[in-house]
Amino acid sequence: MRAGMIGLGAMGTGMAKNVAKAGYLAGVYNRTAAKAQSLAEELQVTAYNQPEALAEDVDIVLICVSADSDVLSIIESIAKTVKPGSVVVDMSTVSSETSKKAAALLSVKQADFLDAPVSGGVEGAKNGTLAMMVGGEVQALEKARPVLAAMTGRILHMGPTGAGQATKAVNQIMAAGINQAVTEALAFAQAQGLAMDKVIEIISGGAAGNWFLEHRGSAMTQGIFAPGFKLALHHKDLKICQAMAEQAGFSLTLTDMTVLDYERLIAEGYGDEDISALHRLKIKP
Numbered sequence: 001m002r003a004g005m006i007g008l009g010a011m012g013t014g015m016a017k018n019v020a021k022a023g024y025l026a027g028v029y030n031r032t033a034a035k036a037q038s039l040a041e042e043l044q045v046t047a048y049n050q051p052e053a054l055a056e057d058v059d060i061v062l063i064c065v066s067a068d069s070d071v072l073s074i075i076e077s078i079a080k081t082v083k084p085g086s087v088v089v090d091m092s093t094v095s096s097e098t099s100k101k102a103a104a105l106l107s108v109k110q111a112d113f114l115d116a117p118v119s120g121g122v123e124g125a126k127n128g129t130l131a132m133m134v135g136g137e138v139q140a141l142e143k144a145r146p147v148l149a150a151m152t153g154r155i156l157h158m159g160p161t162g163a164g165q166a167t168k169a170v171n172q173i174m175a176a177g178i179n180q181a182v183t184e185a186l187a188f189a190q191a192q193g194l195a196m197d198k199v200i201e202i203i204s205g206g207a208a209g210n211w212f213l214e215h216r217g218s219a220m221t222q223g224i225f226a227p228g229f230k231l232a233l234h235h236k237d238l239k240i241c242q243a244m245a246e247q248a249g250f251s252l253t254l255t256d257m258t259v260l261d262y263e264r265l266i267a268e269g270y271g272d273e274d275i276s277a278l279h280r281l282k283i284k285p
Contacts, residue, residue, distance in 0.1 A: 002026040003147045004058040006051055006074055007092070008035050010227070011118070012064035014125030015091070015151045019062070020045060022150035029054045056081035060147050061088045067236065068098040075102040075113075084110035087144045091132070093117045093172070093237050095244065096162030099135060103161045112140035115161060116148065117168035121228040123215070129153035133171075135164035169244055172237040176258040178212050179234075179278050186213075186221055187282035196221040216276040225273035225280075232271035235262040 001024055005016040008030040019025040020043040027046035030036035040047035048054040055061050055078035063074055071094050078088065088106055090099065090113070099115035106113045114136035124130040132148060132155045134141050141148075141157055148155055158167045185208075189199045200217040203209060219226065238259050245252045261281055262271075270277045 001060060001147060002058040003060040003062055004028065004048070004054040005062045005064070006030075006054065006078075007064040008039055009064065009066070010122045011091075011125045013039060014122065014127075015062065015064060015130075017043065017126075018128040018150045019147060022147070024060070024147045024150060026058050027054055051077040052081045054078070055086070055088075056083070059083070059086055060144050061086065062147070063088065063090045063092060065092050066233065067092075068094040068240075071098055071102060075105050079105050079109055079111075082106065082109050082111045086111045087114065087140050088112065089114045089116050089144055089148065091116050091118050093168050093233075093240070094165060095240050096135075096165045096169075099162045099165050103136070112137055112143075113161065114140055114144065115164040117164055117171075118152070119168070119171050120153075123228060124153075125151070132156070133158050133164045133167040135159055135161050135166075166244070169237075169241045172234065173241050173252060173255050175212070175234065175275070176238060177254050178210055179275050180254060180258060180261075182210070182213050182217065183220065183276065183279040183282045186217060187279060187284070190221060191284050212276075216274065219274075220276040220279040225270070225277040227272060227274045229275050230271065231262055231273055231275045231277050232266055234275045235259060235266065235271070238262070 003019055003024045004027045006029045016028055025045050027048050028036050028040055029048045029051050036047040051074050071090055071092050103113035114134050116132050116134045118130040118132050120130040128151055130152045132152045134157050158164050204214045238255050241255055265277055
């Protein structure tokens with residue numbers, strides 16, 4: 001089975017390396033050709049100069065890009081050459097409606113589409129431990145599963161096309177709440193004059209322990225916000241969540257607050273920092 005990766009950002013690069021390690025990666029494509037060429041040389045695979053060329057040459061097309069418009073542009077390109085029976089797996093975070101449009105475009109070409117967003121950050125992409133939530137046909141997932149398993153620690157089929165992205169929206173909403181809680185709590189701890197390493201150690205082992213506290217707590221209390229998940233990208237995702245909630249007649253109070261906080265930080269030039277940069281708004285001046 002031959003797989004190709006489209007999109008070599010922080011997440012896509014880690015995914016591609018794990019697919020290559022498992023022996024499935026045939027080639028890569030990236031909008032910045034030099035990046036694709038460099039990784040292709042490292043992994044000893046082909047660097048394609050167009051998505052169409054990649055799609056024509058593989059059985060599984062993997063996509064990891066930033067925005068809805070990017071996904072649809074890629075789908076329109078690969079639909080020109082994709083082989084019947086191929087599976088296209090989009091691991092970007094986009095709206096459920098975008099996934100349904102992508103699936104419709106590919107069904108005309110007798111190719112399957114899976115919306116398969118992931119959670120686990122750059123660390124998960126690098127270590128092959130991502131959680132993947134999948135929408136689409138079960139038989140398409142089973143065909144692609146050996147390739148997807150190279151990148152993940154857990155894969156769950158969530159339902160029809162769009163269900164994967166709807167589940168990812170749940171994840172992003174929850175991540176916003178966790179970010180708010182952890183950054184505020186640690187700022188409170190600092191204001192109390194507590195030893196932050198001890199606070200993080202003991203809280204991580206109790207009922208309030210969580211991945212974000214364990215992996216970002218120490219850095220944020222030192223004013224270090226190296227991106228594992230860029231704040232501007234989470235902002236983009238939460239805007240998608242807001243649109244989905246509005247369509248469903250549902251209110252997202254905490255998400256709305258987080259969007260406003262992020263917009264303030266983006267305006268101040270912190271959009272490329274990790275989402276833990278929210279701590280900047282919590283600490284006492």
